[in-house]
Amino acid sequence: MSTNDNFFERVYEIARQIPYGKVTSYGAIAKVLGSARSARMVGWAMNSCHGREDIPAHRVVNRNGLLTGKHHFDGINLMQQLLENEGVAVKNNQIVNLEHYFWNPSEVKSQE
DNA sequence: TCTATGACTCCGG
DNA sequence: CCCGGAGCCATAG
Numbered sequence: 001m002s003t004n005d006n007f008f009e010r011v012y013e014i015a016r017q018i019p020y021g022k023v024t025s026y027g028a029i030a031k032v033l034g035s036a037r038s039a040r041m042v043g044w045a046m047n048s049c050h051g052r053e054d055i056p057a058h059r060v061v062n063r064n065g066l067l068t069g070k071h072h073f074d075g076i077n078l079m080q081q082l083l084e085n086e087g088v089a090v091k092n093n094q095i096v097n098l099e100h101y102f103w104n105p106s107e108v109k110s111q112e
Numbered sequence: 113t114c115t116a117t118g119a120c121t122c123c124g125g
Numbered sequence: 126c127c128c129g130g131a132g133c134c135a136t137a138g
Contacts, residue, residue: 007135007136026121036121037122037133038120038135039119040119040135042119044117045136046119062119068120
């Protein structure tokens with residue numbers, strides 16, 4: 001019985017590995033989990049992550065860099081505020097220069 | 113047990 | 126280039 005037993009926990013573990021000032025996409029996380037098509041599950045897991053400050057859900061966006069999940073935060077602008085606070089430029093609910101801030105979770109997974 | 117849903121992604125028109 | 130529909134998988138009701 002490990003923290004990795006649950007799909008949610010796996011998502012949380014990766015989300016926690018996202019470096020400060022970096023972001024990633026649901027699909028990238030899902031791919032590392034072994035199910036590239038379960039990007040929706042990643043988002044669903046993040047929905048359950050509410051209340052876990054250890055999980056920077058604001059660093060997870062869709063593959064377009066759009067803050068699709070900002071609506072689920074306490075404040076409508078909270079997600080954007082958090083990203084900008086980390087130095088991530090956000091314009092019109094979308095991350096500017098996404099590839100510049102993008103972080104690939106598979107790299108860390110490979111090191112393990 | 114089965115159905116519906118969803119913070120996604122890809123493909124086609 | 127922009128818009129719409131289908132696929133996919135796990136959780137909750």
